[in-house]
Amino acid sequence: MSAPGSLEALIEALRVLPGVGPRSAQRMAYHLLQRNQAGARRLADSLAHALDVLRHCERCNSFSEQDVCGRCANPGRDARLLCVVEMPADLAVLEQSQSFNGLYYVLMGRLSPLDGIGPRELKLERLVARAMDGVVEEVIVATNFTNEGEATAHLVSELMHARGLRVSRLSRGVPVGGELEHTDAGTIAQALIERRPL
Amino acid sequence: MSAPGSLEALIEALRVLPGVGPRSAQRMAYHLLQRNQAGARRLADSLAHALDVLRHCERCNSFSEQDVCGRCANPGRDARLLCVVEMPADLAVLEQSQSFNGLYYVLMGRLSPLDGIGPRELKLERLVARAMDGVVEEVIVATNFTNEGEATAHLVSELMHARGLRVSRLSRGVPVGGELEHTDAGTIAQALIERRPL
Numbered sequence: 380m381s382a383p384g385s386l387e388a389l390i391e392a393l394r395v396l397p398g399v400g401p402r403s404a405q406r407m408a409y410h411l412l413q414r415n416q417a418g419a420r421r422l423a424d425s426l427a428h429a430l431d432v433l434r435h436c437e438r439c440n441s442f443s444e445q446d447v448c449g450r451c452a453n454p455g456r457d458a459r460l461l462c463v464v465e466m467p468a469d470l471a472v473l474e475q476s477q478s479f480n481g482l483y484y485v486l487m488g489r490l491s492p493l494d495g496i497g498p499r500e501l502k503l504e505r506l507v508a509r510a511m512d513g514v515v516e517e518v519i520v521a522t523n524f525t526n527e528g529e530a531t532a533h534l535v536s537e538l539m540h541a542r543g544l545r546v547s548r549l550s551r552g553v554p555v556g557g558e559l560e561h562t563d564a565g566t567i568a569q570a571l572i573e574r575r576p577l
Numbered sequence: 578m579s580a581p582g583s584l585e586a587l588i589e590a591l592r593v594l595p596g597v598g599p600r601s602a603q604r605m606a607y608h609l610l611q612r613n614q615a616g617a618r619r620l621a622d623s624l625a626h627a628l629d630v631l632r633h634c635e636r637c638n639s640f641s642e643q644d645v646c647g648r649c650a651n652p653g654r655d656a657r658l659l660c661v662v663e664m665p666a667d668l669a670v671l672e673q674s675q676s677f678n679g680l681y682y683v684l685m686g687r688l689s690p691l692d693g694i695g696p697r698e699l700k701l702e703r704l705v706a707r708a709m710d711g712v713v714e715e716v717i718v719a720t721n722f723t724n725e726g727e728a729t730a731h732l733v734s735e736l737m738h739a740r741g742l743r744v745s746r747l748s749r750g751v752p753v754g755g756e757l758e759h760t761d762a763g764t765i766a767q768a769l770i771e772r773r774p775l
Contacts, residue, residue: 380667381657382640382665383631383640383642383646384639384642385623385626385627385628385630385642385689386627386631386640388623388626388627389623389624389626389627390666391623392616392619392620392622392623392624393620395609395613395616395619395620395733396594396605396608396609396620397604397608397618399683402758405666406595406666407594408627409594409665409666410594410595411593411594411624411662412628412631412640413686415593416628417592417594419588419624419628420591420625420628422590422591422593422594423586423621423622423623423624423625423628424590424621424625425583425586425587425589425590426587426590426609426620426621427618427621427622427625428583428586428587428616429583429584429586429587429606429610430610430614430617430618430621432581432583433581433583433584433610442580442581442584442610443581444581444582444583448581466607467580467607468607469603471580481775488609488611560600
């Protein structure tokens with residue numbers, strides 16, 4: 380009521396960020412406007428730019444500025460191995476382990492019935508089409524070892540088996556209930572080596 | 578290294594938000610791009626718009642879309658009373674108490690030597706100039722009752738006394754160590770009524 384409309388609008392807009400309520404949105408708005416206008420402008424610009432140029436790679440479904448991202452287009456990678464992860468952060472952890480030279484498919488989520496995310500919302504038919512390219516020989520399921528990640532792994536494995544593809548899962552080197560993102564590269568490497576057929 | 582440049586730039590830019598580290602910036606970026614592109618666009622637009630149109634009111638120093646904000650330009654308010662607060666959120670709480678009809682001056686901060694914020698950074702000479710307009714008879718200091726807020730109140734009071742102005746402070750109805758922003762309107766009203774000379 381007392382704040383200018385453009386300030387109210389900014390505070391409301393900040394609430395789109397995960398975990399940000401009215402109070403912390405207000406604090407963020409004051410901070411941006413009062414203490415760091417240059418940083419705020421950079422944020423507005425980079426957000427608008429990212430929205431403009433980022434899309435999903437046609438092959439791996441991760442964020443990319445090209446139709447096909449550099450990794451998927453790299454002929455040096457082993458296209459017979461397709462590793463399925465939940466999020467780009469998981470892909471980054473696997474890359475950091477330097478123990479995988481195949482390709483990826485990023486689900487951009489996981490099965491989560493409580494949040495209304497089922498097979499359709501995950502667009503699993505895109506993953507099936509990708510895996511059926513005639514080159515992929517083995518699908519390595521590297522979803523998290525949480526309940527939702529395990530359920531996702533189970534469904535992906537069923538879909539792949541039904542189409543005659545070999546499926547494996549990262550070994551249980553990753554702590555049960557833990558998330559890939561928080562696992563050290565050595566454990567990740569071990570889990571890749573010990574992957575077991577599903 | 579593996580993420581597109583525009584995504585890396587967005588993640589880096591999000592770290593301008595208070596309390597946001599690399600991990601949570603990454604999570605925010607994925608959330609915005611994957612789950613709420615409309616909200617993300619609204620955030621970019623409203624942030625850019627706020628940066629474009631918001632400035633500091635020449636009289637109260639709070640955020641305003643005009644040179645002089647609507648409150649300061651309102652002839653129905655008692656220009657003999659000038660209430661000094663730290664942040665716009667404090668002003669909003671005082672307004673909600675519906676027990677003050679004077680004008681405000683918003684410091685946009687507080688003395689905080691550890692953060693390098695001294696009298697010069699707070700631009701206290703602007704407050705002095707504002708209070709010396711020949712109309713203001715009493716300056717009500719409504720900074721927080723924290724150590725930094727009390728130190729600020731002390732300095733403001735000295736500056737005002739040196740120029741022959743009457744100074745008062747919100748009464749201790751506000752819990753010691755507490756912040757205005759988290760105080761209920763009734764307590765705020767009581768503290769206004771019981772304000773004591775400094």
